[in-house]
Amino acid sequence: MNYKSLFFILFIVFFFSCKQEPQHLTRIEGKQISISDSLESDLEIEAFVKPYREHVNKELDSVLAYSVDTYSKSDGELNTAIGNLFADVIFEQANPVFKQRTGKDIDMVLVNHGGIRSIISKGNVTTRTAYEIMPFENSIVVVGLKGSSINQLITYLLEAKRAHPISKLKVVVDEDFNLVETSISNKPIEASKTYYVATNDYLYNGGDSMTFFQPNDSLFILNYKIRNAFLDYFAKVDTINPVIDDRFIKLKK
Amino acid sequence: MKRRYFIQQTTAAAALTTIGGITLPSFKASEKATKITILHTNDVHSHIDPFGPEDGRNPNKGGVARRASLVQSIRNENPNTLLLDAGDIFQGTPYFNYYGGEIEFKLMSKLKYDAATIGNHDFDNGIDGLYAQLPHAEFAFLSANYDFSNTIMDTHVKPYKVFKRDGIKIGVFGLGIMLDGLVLKDLYKETVYLNPTEIAQDMSRILKEEEHCDLVICLSHLGYNYTNYPERPSDLKLAASTKNIDLIIGGHTHTFLPKPTITKNIEGKNVLVNQVGCYGINLGRIDFFFDIDKNKTVNGTSIIV
Numbered sequence: 193m194n195y196k197s198l199f200f201i202l203f204i205v206f207f208f209s210c211k212q213e214p215q216h217l218t219r220i221e222g223k224q225i226s227i228s229d230s231l232e233s234d235l236e237i238e239a240f241v242k243p244y245r246e247h248v249n250k251e252l253d254s255v256l257a258y259s260v261d262t263y264s265k266s267d268g269e270l271n272t273a274i275g276n277l278f279a280d281v282i283f284e285q286a287n288p289v290f291k292q293r294t295g296k297d298i299d300m301v302l303v304n305h306g307g308i309r310s311i312i313s314k315g316n317v318t319t320r321t322a323y324e325i326m327p328f329e330n331s332i333v334v335v336g337l338k339g340s341s342i343n344q345l346i347t348y349l350l351e352a353k354r355a356h357p358i359s360k361l362k363v364v365v366d367e368d369f370n371l372v373e374t375s376i377s378n379k380p381i382e383a384s385k386t387y388y389v390a391t392n393d394y395l396y397n398g399g400d401s402m403t404f405f406q407p408n409d410s411l412f413i414l415n416y417k418i419r420n421a422f423l424d425y426f427a428k429v430d431t432i433n434p435v436i437d438d439r440f441i442k443l444k445k
Numbered sequence: 446m447k448r449r450y451f452i453q454q455t456t457a458a459a460a461l462t463t464i465g466g467i468t469l470p471s472f473k474a475s476e477k478a479t480k481i482t483i484l485h486t487n488d489v490h491s492h493i494d495p496f497g498p499e500d501g502r503n504p505n506k507g508g509v510a511r512r513a514s515l516v517q518s519i520r521n522e523n524p525n526t527l528l529l530d531a532g533d534i535f536q537g538t539p540y541f542n543y544y545g546g547e548i549e550f551k552l553m554s555k556l557k558y559d560a561a562t563i564g565n566h567d568f569d570n571g572i573d574g575l576y577a578q579l580p581h582a583e584f585a586f587l588s589a590n591y592d593f594s595n596t597i598m599d600t601h602v603k604p605y606k607v608f609k610r611d612g613i614k615i616g617v618f619g620l621g622i623m624l625d626g627l628v629l630k631d632l633y634k635e636t637v638y639l640n641p642t643e644i645a646q647d648m649s650r651i652l653k654e655e656e657h658c659d660l661v662i663c664l665s666h667l668g669y670n671y672t673n674y675p676e677r678p679s680d681l682k683l684a685a686s687t688k689n690i691d692l693i694i695g696g697h698t699h700t701f702l703p704k705p706t707i708t709k710n711i712e713g714k715n716v717l718v719n720q721v722g723c724y725g726i727n728l729g730r731i732d733f734f735f736d737i738d739k740n741k742t743v744n745g746t747s748i749i750v
Contacts, residue, residue: 214737215613215737217659217660217733217735218734218736218738218746219733219734219746219749220717220731220732220733220734220748220749221734221749221750222704222717222729222732222748223704223729224704224705224719224721224727224728225729226726226727227506227511227515227725229495229505231511231512233511233513234513234517237509237552237556238510240551240552240555241494241548244543244544245493245494251543252539320539323539323542327537329569393629
């Protein structure tokens with residue numbers, strides 16, 4: 193037998209023996225399993241998480257201020273106490289930063305009602321409170337908008353009929369939501385003047401259908417997170433006691 | 446009962462290949478029925494601890510330690526298991542704010558995740574923040590439609606990965622959502638978003654025809670379906686415009702499905718689309734049964750959901 197035929201036989205043997213029968217997909221079963229308290233916890237995972245959890249909880253439970261009441265974004269029609277606090281804190285904390293950088297003042301603040309993610313409960317205000325009301329990483333931006341764009345912003349508020357938090361802007365409407373009065377820092381809005389509007393980066397980019405921030409005259413990114421503004425504010429004050437006022441109201445007949 | 450009958454029958458059909466007195470045990474694997482189990486999560490959003498008993502929506506649900514024991518029990522039952530995540534691992538509890546995603550990645554490594562795709566919130570600490578946590582991740586990051594070439598993530602994300610389990614080749618590729626308008630440019634930097642439909646057509650061809658995969662799985666963070674924006678890419682649109690994909694594991698829209706969706710691909714063949722809500726309160730499980738007996742596929746693959 194020569195080598196050629198030996199290789200041929202070996203080839204045949206290996207060819208047939210190695211020829212894998214292809215497997216075919218015959219059946220698929222799909223379901224969802226609920227992760228509930230009926231499942232046991234893996235002890236190793238528990239032990240791993242424990243020190244992190246203890247550290248985070250200790251930090252989060254540190255008391256920063258005291259809230260005299262419970263504030264919810266559903267208490268109030270066109271402006272709410274917690275929403276007014278939201279907008280006013282952004283003004284108070286961001287204006288010094290903006291002024292230092294530009295020499296100018298913020299003229300008004302607008303954020304969105306949906307961005308208030310939790311109530312503030314009566315009692316101790318902790319670091320956790322700031323995380324609850326603002327879990328997202330959004331930052332404060334200041335946008336230079338002409339008075340004409342401010343009018344679009346007001347039209348948006350009239351159509352939304354929601355208590356979107358505002359500061360320094362005043363809007364009064366009649367029963368049918370026709371404008372009765374608008375002002376910024378108690379002055380009429382001038383169409384050609386540039387106003388510096390503080391908001392967050394999410395809304396600036398068209399979030400909640402706020403399309404009026406672009407185009408604009410200028411944009412200032414303060415690199416100041418909304419949550420950090422709250423943490424700094426809570427650390428600064430002893431008590432919080434926001435109220436519903438007349439910044440956005442509907443007149444009764 | 447049906448399942449037991451199925452297993453008994455296939456075991457009986459399996460025989461040892463012996464030619465010329467030479468036994469080749471290494472080929473045994475292909476002769477029996479094989480079950481591949483795919484486990485998946487999406488949009489866990491840093492939810493490490495279970496929700497408390499007072500939670501308004503999901504009391505006593507979720508928790509990584511419970512998920513770990515469930516995954517382990519399934520692996521004990523079937524070692525041919527893959528564990529996958531469809532993105533948005535980051536952001537949602539102070540664990541992320543304090544530790545930047547380190548605990549999330551370490552825990553996923555402990556649970557032996559095989560692969561994850563990248564969600565929009567995984568850019569929340571910037572692309573540098575994501576990169577900084579990579580040393581803690583012992584699993585693959587897959588994204589075929591994010592081009593990271595001009596970013597720090599270059600070479601750390603693969604378009605796809607082929608896993609081999611008991612002779613079965615499973616190709617998994619990742620898809621991410623359009624970043625512009627959703628994530629600040631400052632955060633995603635020079636990451637380039639490519640059309641997910643075109644990329645998926647390309648990926649499924651490569652995995653099926655070049656890599657000869659038995660199963661093709663898409664890990665998607667596109668979102669399940671957008672009824673108000675029919676032009677927006679979604680898992681259901683992707684399923685309808687591609688071929689050779691067996692399973693799309695979705696995320697982003699936090700969709701709770703009563704059961705996995707069976708839909709048709711561009712060739713009229715069945716595709717499974719699944720998503721399990723969010724916050725780690727559910728685990729998705731899809732079992733694929735393979736058999737050498739071709740008679741069993743005469744009436745097509747049966748899907749039980």
